[in-house]
Amino acid sequence: MADTVADVHQHEAHGHGDHHHDQSWVSKYLLSTDHKIIGMQYMFTGMFMAVIGGYMAYVFRMQLAFPGISVPGFGQVSPGEYNALITNHGSIMIFWVAMPVLIAAFGNFLIPLMIGADDMVFPRINRLSFQVFFLSSVVLLISLFVEGGGFGGAWTSYPPLSASGDYNQTELGATLWLSAVALEFVAFLLGGINFITTLMNSRAPGMKAYDIPLVCWMIVIASILFMLSVGPLIAGAVMLLFDQTLNTGFYDPARGGDPILWQHLFWFFGHPEVYVVLLPAIGITVDVMATFARKKIFGYKMVLYTAVATGVLSFFVWAHHQFIAGIDPRMANVFTITTLLISVPIAEMLFVMIATLYGGSIRLTTPMLWALAFMAEFLIGGVTGIFLGASGADIYFHDTYFVLAHFHYTFFPIAIIGSFCAFTYWFPKMFGKMMNDTLGKIHFWGTIIPFNFIFIPLFVLGMGGQHRRIYNFQHFPEIAGPEYFQLRQLATIALLVMLAFQLVFFYNVIMSWMRGEKAGKNPWKANTLEWTTESPPPHGNWPVDELPTVYRGPYEYGHPDREEDYWPQNLPG
Amino acid sequence: MAHARPIATTRSATGIPTPRLAVWWILASEVVIFGGLLGVYIMHRIGHPEWAEAASHTQTWIGAINTFVLLTSSFTCVLAHQAAEKGNGKEAAKLLGFTILGALMFLMIKSYEWTTEIIAGYTITANTFWSFYYTAAGLHALHVIAGAIIMGFIAVDAFRGRELHRVEIIGIYWHFVDVVWIFLFPLLYIAK
Numbered sequence: 001m002a003d004t005v006a007d008v009h010q011h012e013a014h015g016h017g018d019h020h021h022d023q024s025w026v027s028k029y030l031l032s033t034d035h036k037i038i039g040m041q042y043m044f045t046g047m048f049m050a051v052i053g054g055y056m057a058y059v060f061r062m063q064l065a066f067p068g069i070s071v072p073g074f075g076q077v078s079p080g081e082y083n084a085l086i087t088n089h090g091s092i093m094i095f096w097v098a099m100p101v102l103i104a105a106f107g108n109f110l111i112p113l114m115i116g117a118d119d120m121v122f123p124r125i126n127r128l129s130f131q132v133f134f135l136s137s138v139v140l141l142i143s144l145f146v147e148g149g150g151f152g153g154a155w156t157s158y159p160p161l162s163a164s165g166d167y168n169q170t171e172l173g174a175t176l177w178l179s180a181v182a183l184e185f186v187a188f189l190l191g192g193i194n195f196i197t198t199l200m201n202s203r204a205p206g207m208k209a210y211d212i213p214l215v216c217w218m219i220v221i222a223s224i225l226f227m228l229s230v231g232p233l234i235a236g237a238v239m240l241l242f243d244q245t246l247n248t249g250f251y252d253p254a255r256g257g258d259p260i261l262w263q264h265l266f267w268f269f270g271h272p273e274v275y276v277v278l279l280p281a282i283g284i285t286v287d288v289m290a291t292f293a294r295k296k297i298f299g300y301k302m303v304l305y306t307a308v309a310t311g312v313l314s315f316f317v318w319a320h321h322q323f324i325a326g327i328d329p330r331m332a333n334v335f336t337i338t339t340l341l342i343s344v345p346i347a348e349m350l351f352v353m354i355a356t357l358y359g360g361s362i363r364l365t366t367p368m369l370w371a372l373a374f375m376a377e378f379l380i381g382g383v384t385g386i387f388l389g390a391s392g393a394d395i396y397f398h399d400t401y402f403v404l405a406h407f408h409y410t411f412f413p414i415a416i417i418g419s420f421c422a423f424t425y426w427f428p429k430m431f432g433k434m435m436n437d438t439l440g441k442i443h444f445w446g447t448i449i450p451f452n453f454i455f456i457p458l459f460v461l462g463m464g465g466q467h468r469r470i471y472n473f474q475h476f477p478e479i480a481g482p483e484y485f486q487l488r489q490l491a492t493i494a495l496l497v498m499l500a501f502q503l504v505f506f507y508n509v510i511m512s513w514m515r516g517e518k519a520g521k522n523p524w525k526a527n528t529l530e531w532t533t534e535s536p537p538p539h540g541n542w543p544v545d546e547l548p549t550v551y552r553g554p555y556e557y558g559h560p561d562r563e564e565d566y567w568p569q570n571l572p573g
Numbered sequence: 574m575a576h577a578r579p580i581a582t583t584r585s586a587t588g589i590p591t592p593r594l595a596v597w598w599i600l601a602s603e604v605v606i607f608g609g610l611l612g613v614y615i616m617h618r619i620g621h622p623e624w625a626e627a628a629s630h631t632q633t634w635i636g637a638i639n640t641f642v643l644l645t646s647s648f649t650c651v652l653a654h655q656a657a658e659k660g661n662g663k664e665a666a667k668l669l670g671f672t673i674l675g676a677l678m679f680l681m682i683k684s685y686e687w688t689t690e691i692i693a694g695y696t697i698t699a700n701t702f703w704s705f706y707y708t709a710a711g712l713h714a715l716h717v718i719a720g721a722i723i724m725g726f727i728a729v730d731a732f733r734g735r736e737l738h739r740v741e742i743i744g745i746y747w748h749f750v751d752v753v754w755i756f757l758f759p760l761l762y763i764a765k
Contacts, residue, residue, distance in 0.1 A: 051710065119579035121591050189602055197595045202581035227602045232609025239613075246667060246697055248704040256621055256701035261613060268609075357765060540579075 003243045005224045011041035011291040013332055033123035034539055039109030040430070043423075045137060046101035052141075053092040061086045065485075065492035067154070067472040080169065082471045083152025088144060090155035091177070092170065095184050097414035100197030102131050103226075103278040104133070104188070106422050107195050109217040113530035114213045116204025116548040116570070120194050120539045129190035136183035142155055143176030151177035154469070158265055159251035159259045163243040175244050182237050185230050192223035204529065204570075206414035207550035213570065214554075218283030222276045224364070229272035262500055263325055265320035274410065281305055281418030282349055285371040287554075288425050289353055291526045292368035293360025294565050296555045299352045306345035307573045308351075313342040324398045338506035339389030346382060350375060361558075361565075365524075366440030373448050374413045382457070398468065402462025405455045412451060420505075427509075432535040433516030439508040446501030457487040483516045494512045525566050528554045532570050596742050600749050603716075607753050608714065611760060614705045618764070620758035627702040629765045630695055634687045639679055641756065643717075646675025647751045650744045657731060657740035665740050666732035669724050672747065676721035685716055706761050713757055716750050 029037060055073075062069065062131075063077040070076050076081070108126065112119055120126045144150035153162040153171040162178075165171025199212065199220045228441065239250040240262065249255030251262050282303070290297045319327055319335040353375050362368070384406040397403060420443075427435050437528050466479055473480040473488075492535045522531040533541055542548065548570040556567040582591055618624055627658035660725050687707075697707040730736045 007626065115581070117581035117584070119581050121579075121582045123579060140725070193595055193602070195600045196598055197591055198581060200587050201589070201591045201594060203582045207586075227598070228605055231602060231605025231607075232612070234606050235613065235712075238610075239704075242697070242704065242708060248698055248708075249701050250704055256624075258617070265609065265613070448624065497643035512716070528629045 002132050003077055018110055022558055025198060029340065031127065031567050033119070033127050035108045035112050035123065035126060036430075036537065036541075037121045038126050039105045039107075041130050041418075042100045042108060042133070044103035045134060046097050046105060046419075047053070049092050049096040049100075049137060052090050054502070056085045056089040056092070057495060058499060059190040060089070061492040061495050063471070064473070065472050065489040070525045075445055079471045080149050080152060084144065084170070086149035087152050087154050087177075088140070088150055091140070092440035093411065093415060094277070095181060096140065098277040098411065098419075099184075099188060100133060101419045102277055102284075102415065102422075103195075103219055103506055104129070104191050106215070106280065106284065106426070107191070107223070108171065109426065110213075110530065111195055111198055111216050111219065111561055112202070113429075113533070113537060114216050114528050114554075115197065115207060116200060116529045116542075116550065117201065118544075121202055123192050123196045123444065125190055126194050129187045129194065131182055132190065133187035134182045136187060139176055140180035140344075143180060146172045146176060148173055156270070157240070157262075158266075159240065159243065159262050162262075163240060163251050163259075164494075165244070165444050178237060178241055178244070182234065182241075185234060185237075188223075188226060189230070190537040190570070192227050193495045194411035195220050196227075197222045197537065204547065205548075205549045209571075210300065210569050211550055212301065212306075213283075213287060214297070215283035216278065217304055218279040218307060221307050221311055222279045225272050225279075225314065226276045229269045229276075229315065232265050233269035236262060260322070260325055260327075263322050264318070267321045268315070271318045271321065272311070272314040275310055278346075278410070279539035281414040281421075282307070283373065284418055284422040284425075285374045286349075286353060286356070286366050287528070288371040288421055289356050290555045290557060291370070291425075291524050292363045292365055293357050294363075294557045295356055295360035295555055296553075297352065298358075299556065300353035300553065303349055303352050306348045309345040310342060313338060313345070316344055317389075320389050320391070320394070321395045329391075336389060336391045340386065341384060343386060343389075350379060350382075366435065366444060367425035369441065369444050370424060372415055373444070374421060377409060377417060377451070381406060381411075381413060382410060396465075397462060399467055401458040401466045401468050402467045405462055406459075412455075416447070421500075425524070426530075427512070427535070429530055429535050431513050431516075432519050433512050434519050434523060435512045435516065436508050438453070439511075443501055443504040443508060444557050446504060447498055450494040450498035450501070454491045454498065457491045461487055468540065522568075525564075527566050527568050529569055532568060578608065590733065590738070592738065592742050593745070595678075600745070603749060603753075606710070607638050607709075607756070609711055610705075611756060614760065617705070618760075621701075624700075624702040625765055627695075627700055630690070630693070631706065632689070633685055633762045635682060636758050639682050639686075640758050642675055642679050642682065643751050643754050646672045646679070647748055650747045654741050654744045657737040660737065661735040662731045662737055665737065666728045668729035668755065669731065669743075673721050673728070675726055676717050676724075679717060680714065683710070709757055709761065713750070713753050716753070720747055720750050724740070729765045748756065 059071050059074045059077060062071040062074075063082055068076070108120070115427070148165075148170040149166065151162070152169050153168050153174065157174075157178070161167050162174055165174065168174055199216055203212065206318060239248070242248040243250050243252070244385065245258075251255045251259045253259065286297060286303060316338045317335060319331060321340045323332050323335075384402070388397055388403060388406055418495055424440055426433055427433070448453075464484060466473075468482065470476065473484070519535045521533065521535060523535075524531070529550070530537070532548055549572075550569045551569065551572055552569055554569055556569075558565045559567050587594065645729065649668045649671040653665045653672065654662035656668060658660075659760055671702070694702050697704055720743065727736070727743050728737045
């Protein structure tokens with residue numbers, strides 16, 4: 001295998017211009033070491049998994065709104081299936097959609113292009129990272145169809161429920177689920193080391209630390225956060241795997257273990273994980289806002305430093321997920337304070353966005369609409385987080401639909417709005433065609449409006465005390481009043497509308513790809529380096545002797561000394 | 574092979590060669606894995622004084638011999654790095670070979686030790702001390718095996734005078750494996 005790679009590169013070094021017409025389809029698209037192809041592989045795998053995750057949401061929302069009906073496209077939902085659906089919906093959306101799309105797909109596609117390099121520093125490790133990730137997706141999907149069904153112990157996988165087949169009734173499903181998550185971690189460790197070293201070492205000549213586009217910074221800070229937080233959970237996952245398969249007692253109090261230990265290890269990773277996916281989304285929206293407000297980012301260093309501050313603080317907030325787990329109330333005080341503190345750097349980032357927009361010449365293109373929606377919707381997620389971060393209120397809200405609505409108001413803007421923002425913005429660079437703006441806007445409104453109609457009712461349900469892990473509310477007449485059922489049905493119908501509007505997106509992608517208007521090198525008149533090469537960029541990104549040199553920061557829009565309102569990073573003078 | 578790499582790999586904006594930078598980041602990720610495991614073990618050990626009884630059955634002498642073996646293998650690894658710096662690939666390969674022998678000896682002693690313990694009934698499920706014992710030492714042993722295999726590839730290359738800079742990289746990793754054992758030995762064997 002090493003030889004084939006060497007040949008490919010040899011070929012590149014000798015004959016740039018003719019683009020590997022001698023390569024087979026397999027070696028060009030499936031076994032490629034090119035960072036752009038690997039980025040696409042991550043993107044399409046992530047999109048495929050998003051469709052599955054969305055389908056799962058459809059099935060269990062139907063069960064919640066119309067208990068006991070035969071869901072079209074699925075059939076009757078049994079309690080075990082319901083648990084497997086919610087568990088895997090959560091796992092898929094976080095580990096197999098948010099991370100691969102926001103970090104791996106855009107990290108791979110953008111980092112080398114934006115820093116003026118021809119590839120990642122370790123292309124073969126990059127390919128290995130995707131292969132491990134792909135394997136993890138396959139293992140997860142298989143886990144849904146084994147004997148006993150898919151794992152149903154929630155994406156947090158708390159023992160003792162997750163530790164023994166006697167409790168969860170899905171012995172094989174639980175083990176496969178855990179293995180899939182562990183493989184996914186391996187893939188992102190491999191990818192993360194690549195991102196970090198590439199950004200540190202392979203920048204174009206002249207590109208100093210503060211000339212790096214923020215989205216690259218954010219993906220790398222996120223990779224570091226991931227790397228430093230996931231380690232204890234990897235150890236914890238090995239222990240859980242041994243509890244499941246070898247019958248050890250790490251999480252069994254009867255044998256000297258401790259079930260709360262898993263919660264600590266899980267959330268020590270799980271909370272930084274929120275920022276692992278949030279930071280790239282912030283980087284994307286900030287970049288898009290600068291381009292479409294035609295204005296320099298209000299506080300480049302502010303965004304960077306607050307991202308680092310968020311990263312550091314994120315290691316000290318995890319126990320706010322455990323306020324009712326029997327932890328020491330004095331500890332709850334400490335974690336309430338750190339949790340409320342972490343909203344300060346995030347709020348600063350939102351203020352930077354607002355200040356960047358202020359006085360700009362705003363162009364409401366589709367990517368810009370997504371960026372603005374990110375800001376507005378994430379704000380609601382952030383503010384409701386204050387309720388939950390305060391231990392006094394959280395004791396009442398814990399495990400209600402309020403929590404669920406809160407984290408969907410954070411994760412939906414991050415994973416879905418952020419991804420659509422990036423996808424619509426960089427689509428011309430990826431495929432060389434412009435997306436249809438009208439269809440893009442129809443899709444935008446068709447997603448954003450139903451999204452709010454799904455989750456605002458769930459806030460109300462949560463404040464009414466509705467528990468989030470109930471399969472059929474008819475079994476609990478005292479909390480199943482008709483007014484609550486109407487809200488649940490409203491949420492489900494809004495979900496159906498939102499899912500239907502995603503067809504517009506897929507139609508738009510395919511039609512624009514096939515017969516969209518040609519994009520040219522720089523359709524948005526943006527400054528960063530990826531817009532200085534062809535769309536789509538050739539293998540090697542630039543001809544070997546024309547790799548760019550950098551003379552200034554990435555956001556020099558509307559400079560008074562220039563006739564044009566943008567000033568690409570690679571122009572001398 | 575140099576021309577086969579992308580230009581990105583040959584750049585060095587920080588002044589640190591990319592492979593060395595990468596191996597340090599790998600070690601950072603390993604430190605948190607072992608740090609998490611050992612941190613959890615220490616907390617449990619403090620909470621369960623009765624584990625001292627189980628710990629008294631670990632064979633300190635075997636652990637001590639293994640510590641000596643692993644430290645010696647690190648020493649030959651340093652010598653290999655020195656030889657590689659001087660451009661002497663054959664010498665470096667020979668010394669890496671000694672390091673691999675050290676790794677094999679470590680694993681053989683470990684297998685003997687575990688066999689006696691398992692026969693005596695101290696299996697991974699005997700109690701949670703033994704669960705930690707086998708998990709921590711097993712995870713470490715996996716790193717020894719992986720390191721020895723990679724070292725084999727690097728030694729073959731070095732013998733042919735190729736990729737001599739990799740001798741240093743595997744050396745950094747090998748010292749890390751060594752340091753992990755330096756933590757494991759007192760925690761699992763000496764603390765009775």
